[in-house]
Every structure is written in C-alpha cells, then in structure tokens.
Amino acid sequence: MQKTLTSAIDIPEQMQNDWQNMLDILSNVINVPAALIMRIYDNDIKVFSSSSSTENPYIKGATEKLNQGLYCETVIEERQELTVFNALVDPEWRSNPDLKQNMIAYCGLPLYWPDNTPFGTLCILDKKENHFSPTYQKLMKTYQHSIEAQLNTLYQHADLLNRHQELQAEVARTTQHLNEINIKLSNEIDCRRAAEQKVEYHKNHDVNTGFLNPIAIHKHVDSLIKSETKFVLLHIHFANSRKIQQEYGYQAFDSLLIEYRSKLTKITDTSVTGRLGSSDILLIIQTDKEKLPQLCQHLSEIGQANYTANEQSLHLQTYVGAVHSKEGISRSDLLQFAYDTVVKCQSLGKTFTIADVSLPTQSSLSEHKIERYLLEAVRNHDLFLNYQPKVCPVNKKWIGCEALLRWNHPHLGAIANDVLIQLAERNGLIYELGNFALRNAIQQASEWILHSPNFVMAVNISAVQLKDPHFVTHIKQLLSLYQLPSKNLELEVTESGLISDEPLAITTLSQLNNMGISIALDDFGTGYASFQYLKKYPFSSLKIDKSFIANIEQNEDDQNIVCAMINIAKKLQLKVVVEGVENQNQEAFVVKEGIDLIQGYLYSKPISATDFEEGLFNQSSIGTPYFHFV
Ligand code: C2E
Ligand code: CA
Ligand code: CA
Numbered sequence: 001m002q003k004t005l006t007s008a009i010d011i012p013e014q015m016q017n018d019w020q021n022m023l024d025i026l027s028n029v030i031n032v033p034a035a036l037i038m039r040i041y042d043n044d045i046k047v048f049s050s051s052s053s054t055e056n057p058y059i060k061g062a063t064e065k066l067n068q069g070l071y072c073e074t075v076i077e078e079r080q081e082l083t084v085f086n087a088l089v090d091p092e093w094r095s096n097p098d099l100k101q102n103m104i105a106y107c108g109l110p111l112y113w114p115d116n117t118p119f120g121t122l123c124i125l126d127k128k129e130n131h132f133s134p135t136y137q138k139l140m141k142t143y144q145h146s147i148e149a150q151l152n153t154l155y156q157h158a159d160l161l162n163r164h165q166e167l168q169a170e171v172a173r174t175t176q177h178l179n180e181i182n183i184k185l186s187n188e189i190d191c192r193r194a195a196e197q198k199v200e201y202h203k204n205h206d207v208n209t210g211f212l213n214p215i216a217i218h219k220h221v222d223s224l225i226k227s228e229t230k231f232v233l234l235h236i237h238f239a240n241s242r243k244i245q246q247e248y249g250y251q252a253f254d255s256l257l258i259e260y261r262s263k264l265t266k267i268t269d270t271s272v273t274g275r276l277g278s279s280d281i282l283l284i285i286q287t288d289k290e291k292l293p294q295l296c297q298h299l300s301e302i303g304q305a306n307y308t309a310n311e312q313s314l315h316l317q318t319y320v321g322a323v324h325s326k327e328g329i330s331r332s333d334l335l336q337f338a339y340d341t342v343v344k345c346q347s348l349g350k351t352f353t354i355a356d357v358s359l360p361t362q363s364s365l366s367e368h369k370i371e372r373y374l375l376e377a378v379r380n381h382d383l384f385l386n387y388q389p390k391v392c393p394v395n396k397k398w399i400g401c402e403a404l405l406r407w408n409h410p411h412l413g414a415i416a417n418d419v420l421i422q423l424a425e426r427n428g429l430i431y432e433l434g435n436f437a438l439r440n441a442i443q444q445a446s447e448w449i450l451h452s453p454n455f456v457m458a459v460n461i462s463a464v465q466l467k468d469p470h471f472v473t474h475i476k477q478l479l480s481l482y483q484l485p486s487k488n489l490e491l492e493v494t495e496s497g498l499i500s501d502e503p504l505a506i507t508t509l510s511q512l513n514n515m516g517i518s519i520a521l522d523d524f525g526t527g528y529a530s531f532q533y534l535k536k537y538p539f540s541s542l543k544i545d546k547s548f549i550a551n552i553e554q555n556e557d558d559q560n561i562v563c564a565m566i567n568i569a570k571k572l573q574l575k576v577v578v579e580g581v582e583n584q585n586q587e588a589f590v591v592k593e594g595i596d597l598i599q600g601y602l603y604s605k606p607i608s609a610t611d612f613e614e615g616l617f618n619q620s621s622i623g624t625p626y627f628h629f630v
Pocket of ligand 3: 522523543545546579
C-alpha cells in the first residue's frame with residue numbers, strides 16, 4: 001500500500017485554533033514575545049501558528065528558506081530539544097537569521113508525525129537572554145506531546161482515508177477487472193451456447209435443408225403418441241430426386257426441397273417436416289379427416305409447380321402416402337405403415353394414397369402374420385371374387401362387370417383389397433392371387449356368356465403380373481380351357497404397371513390386344529402423364545378414377561377435369577368408363593357428358609357370384625336388348 005504523505009495532511013481549523021490558544025498561554029506564562037509552531041516543507045519552513053503577543057514579529061504564514069542555519073532546522077535535523085540562552089555570546093548561533101528579529105534566546109522541540117517524518121517545531125523566542133527554567137521546558141514538552149498526539153490522530157485519520165481510497169480504487173480496479181472477466185465470460189458462454197445450439201440443431205436437423213432428421217422425427221412422433229394427440233403422417237417420396245441429383249447436384253435438389261417446404265408452409269401452418277433420406281420427407285400435421293384428400297392434392301400440386309435448378313425449369317414428381325395415427329399403434333408401425341402406403345401409391349401410379357386405418361393392416365398386425373394367413377387363404381381357397389356391374393348409361397342394363405377379389409378372414413374380418421394386393425405384390429403371392437382371380441373370373445364369364453353372349457368380364461391386373469414373361473400364354477391357356485372368347489375378357493391395368501417396365505408392358509399388352517382382349521386404363525387421372533400413355537398403348541377404354549366423381553357436385557375443377565378427360569378419350573376413340581357413381585346427380589352429370597359405361601354403388605356394390613347372376617338373369621329375362629356398343 002502507498003505510504004500516507006504527511007506533507008499533504010491538512011490541519012483542521014479547530015485544531016489550529018487550539019494550537020493558537022496553546023501558544024498564547026505559553027507566551028503569557030513564560031513571558032516571551034513569541035511562541036510558534038513551525039511546519040517544515042521540502043525547501044522552506046513556515047510559521048504555522050504564532051502567539052498573538054504584541055511584540056511578536058513572526059506573522060502566521062510567513063516562510064523562511066531552509067539551509068541558512070535556522071534554530072528550528074537544527075531542532076528538526078537533530079530530532080531533539082535546542083536551547084540557546086543568548087545567541088550573541090554563542091559563537092555557533094551568532095549569525096543565525098532570527099537575530100534579524102532581535103531574537104537572541106531560543107527554546108524549541110521537534111514535532112514528528114507518527115511515521116517519523118517531521119512536522120516542524122514548537123518553539124519560544126525571546127529578545128533578551130533567557131535560561132528557560134526546567135518548569136517551562138516541561139510545559140513545552142507537555143505541549144509537544146499533546147500536539148504530536150493530535151498529529152497522530154490526524155495521521156491515523158489520513159492513513160485510514162488513504163487506505164479507504166486505495167481500497168476503493170482497488171475495488172474499482174477489481175470491479176472493472178471482474179466486469180472485463182464477466183464480459184469475456186458472457187462472450188464465452190454465448191459462444192458456447194451458440195456452439196451447443198448448433199450441436200443440438202445438428203443433432204436434430206438435416207443440416208443441408210433444415211428438415212428434422214429421423215432421430216428428431218422419432219422423438220416428435222413418440223411425444224405425440226404419448227400425449228394421445230391425433231395426427232396424420234404424410235410420407236412424401238420424390239420419384240425424380242435421383243435424376244435431379246445426378247443432373248444438377250445434391251445441393252440443387254436440397255434447395256428444391258427447401259423451396260417445396262416453403263410452399264408447403266403456405267398451405268398448412270401447423271406442420272412438422274422431417275427428412276427421411278435423400279428422396280423422402282415426412283410431414284406431421286393435425287387435420288380433420290375430411291380435409292386430408294384436399295391437402296394431399298395440394299401437396300402434389302406444389303410438387304408440380306415450377307422449380308428452377310441451373311436455370312432449368314423442372315417439377316418434383318411427388319407421391320404422398322397419408323396415414324392417421326391410431327390408438328395403441330407404435331411409432332415404428334406407424335412410420336412403416338406410412339412408408340408402405342407411399343410405396344403402394346407409387347406402384348399404383350397415384351399421386352397420393354390415404355390408407356384406411358379402420359381396417360386391419362400390417363400396422364396393427366405383424367406383416368409376417370398377415371402373409372402367413374394370406375398364404376393359407378390362397379392354398380385353402382379361402383379367397384373369392386365379387387362382381388360389380390358395369391351399366392349402360394342409356395338403359396341402365398348390366399352389360400359387364402368387374403371382378404374384385406375378396407378375402408374374408410375368420411379372425412381379421414374383411415381385409416382391404418389395396419392392402420392385400422400391395423402385400424401380395426411385395427412377397428410374390430400376387431402371382432397366385434392374380435391367377436386365382438383370372439381363372440375364376442374367366443370360368444364365371446364362360447358361364448354367363450351362355451346367357452348374355454356379349455357380356456364383358458373385367459379383371460384387374462397388377463404391375464407385377466404384367467412383367468411375367470408367361471402372362472400372355474397363361475391367359476391364352478385359360479381362355480381355351482374355359483372356352484371363353486377373347487372379346488368377353490377385359491383387363492384393367494393402372495399406369496404403375498406401365499411405368500415400371502415400359503417396353504415389356506407395350507409388348508405384352510399389344511399381344512393381348514391382338515388376341516382380341518380389351519385393355520382398360522384404370523384409375524385414370526390419378527397418376528402422372530396419363531395422356532401420354534393413351535397414345536402409346538393399345539387401350540380400348542379408360543376408367544376415370546372415382547376420386548374425381550366423389551366431389552363432382554361441388555367442385556368445379558373436378559367437373560372441368562372430367563369433361564376434359566372425356567373429350568380427349570373421345571378424340572382418341574376410346575370408350576370412357578366412370579367408376580364410383582354413388583348418386584343420381586353424379587350419374588346425371590356423367591351421362592350428360594356422354595360416357596359409355598357407368599359403375600358404382602348407385603347400381604350395385606360388388607356382390608357375390610350368386611347375387612350377381614340373379615341380377616343379370618332377371619333383367620335379361622325381361623328381354624331387354626343390351627350392348628349397342630360393347
Ligand atoms: P379398382 O380397380 O379401382 O376397383 C374399384 C374399387 O372401387 C373397388 O374397391 C370397388 O369396391 C370400389 N367401388 C366401386 N364402386 C364404388 C362407389 O360407388 N363408391 C366407392 N367409394 N367405391 C366404389 P375394392 O374392391 O376394395 O378394390 C380396391 C382395389 O384393389 C381395386 O381398385 C384394384 O386396384 C385392387 N384389386 C381388387 N381385386 C383385384 C384383383 O383381382 N387383382 C388385382 N391386381 N387388383 C385387384
Ligand atoms: Ca379396376
Ligand atoms: Ca379404379
């Protein structure tokens with residue numbers, strides 16, 4: 001700590017007044033003209049207090065230079081009392097400066113601060129020789145002690161002040177230092193927090209696009225399941241992602257995904273988006289069941305919007321598989337279910353598919369179990385066909401039918417066909433299933449044509465079946481076995497069957513067509529580039545998908561689409577079949593547009609062979625002529 005500077009210590013006024021009184025008493029009692037308290041500085045000495053006696057020549061505040069042999073300077077230097085009785089006779093003092101004031105006798109005592117630095121002196125001076133009695137000297141000493149005691153107090157006070165100031169300065173310094181450390185620390189904490197947030201972000205996001213990554217999606221789905229929140233999982237697959245990535249780079253595709261998401265947030269704001277792989281994203285939303293089809297439609301439409309990569313305009317070919325959360329379903333089952341749905345959607349060539357959760361599916365039962373049941377059903381002939389009439393729009397007669405597979409499991413109940421076919425396509429059972437449907441439908445048709453010779457039996461054919469190199473031979477064998485003319489058979493194929501292997505599909509379908517079998521393009525309007533296919537393949541008819549008919553009364557867009565599809569089909573000289581007609585308004589609309597065949601619940605649901613036969617034979621018994629165009 002810094003030493004207290006005594007020269008800077010001020011003597012308070014009150015103390016100065018005390019000293020003044022003390023000197024006055026001293027000069028009176030000892031009877032001398034001057035009693036003084038001198039204060040020494042670096043180069044001079046000052047009359048600090050002076051008795052107020054009339055003959056006192058020393059004026060308070062007067063100074064005298066040092067180093068000229070002053071009495072007081074000697075007292076201070078030697079740190080002891082000095083008594084000069086008569087300077088005039090003392091060779092040592094004969095020429096000291098105080099003789100100018102005629103002061104020939106002197107008695108002085110040193111005054112020291114407690115740190116041993118000199119304050120000055122307490123002294124008395126006389127114009128005549130004076131031997132200063134021991135009593136007076138004692139009195140002087142008493143005053144010396146009293147003054148030094150006061151100096152001590154002042155010193156302690158100053159020292160304390162000094163310490164206090166130093167301490168304050170130290171505190172200020174420390175505070176500033178602490179502040180600096182604090183700022184540094186805050187910066188450090190901010191940096192760390194930012195780093196942690198970055199790590200956390202990386203832990204949960206696909207860094208290139210900002211989508212949630214699979215871990216985060218799992219967590220999110222888990223929390224929704226745990227809180228029993230109802231939600232919809234939409235698995236979106238971008239079928240042309242690889243092509244875009246190869247042509248324009250991964251980064252370009254990532255940018256398209258970001259753009260897709262920003263378009264997506266405009267149509268649904270309560271969604272969570274995640275990326276499952278390079279070509280798939282997941283959307284988690286909370287929406288009403290009724291609004292879901294429209295949302296799925298929007299999702300496809302925003303994929304079809306204009307995107308640019310390297311100044312090239314392109315589209316995202318999206319397939320959407322939507323599934324509702326269901327009580328008791330596990331996260332992995334639900335995700336698998338959504339995945340299966342999108343796979344199915346693509347294989348069916350539809351833009352979106354909403355899975356029917358009310359029916360048992362592989363999400364509620366292990367896929368393995370269903371497969372085993374299915375295998376048993378095929379082997380044990382537990383499968384059967386239902387038939388749904390195709391009706392003449394003019395006279396409403398049944399002029400054909402569509403064979404639809406049914407599997408009524410003793411424990412599981414009715415299994416949705418979509419699920420069944422998809423499962424069978426995956427595990428290869430589709431060949432057995434397909435053969436079963438073909439064989440039974442052909443056999444059935446061969447009986448019904450005895451009654452109605454122009455009756456046309458339509459059978460659904462899966463994409464997988466079309467790839468079978470023996471498919472045409474197989475059909476030939478069945479037709480010949482049951483003696484069914486080829487004009488009585490129609491095969492319904494979806495675009496997906498054509499997309500997967502175009503050249504093979506063209507060859508197979510051409511061969512079948514050359515045999516006289518008619519080919520219908522099923523689910524028309526739900527896939528991509530449908531119009532292109534119409535010219536490429538030997539179709540005789542197209543079936544407008546039931547999803548367009550469902551909203552035709554309210555939705556003007558659907559009305560326009562249906563009209564456009566009918567016009568194009570007519571230009572290409574194709575027959576138009578409309579499916580999913582459930583009421584008379586829908587019927588009135590499509591009949592007015594001049595379609596060739598109608599199918600739907602309005603006339604009959606798919607029914608058993610016995611029921612169908614009854615319906616078919618009863619109307620024929622009326623003798624109504626049918627098929628002016630079949
Ligand atoms: P799809 O070929 O489009 O068959 C028409 C579906 O629409 C049938 O469902 C039918 O019951 C239903 N449907 C008919 N009229 C109406 C209506 O007015 N309103 C509504 N809402 N629906 C109607 P289903 O039987 O469940 O068959 C579903 C799909 O399973 C079929 O769609 C077809 O793709 C496939 N499928 C059925 N049987 C076979 C088969 O033997 N082989 C193959 N490969 N696929 C089959
Ligand atoms: Ca069909
Ligand atoms: Ca259809």
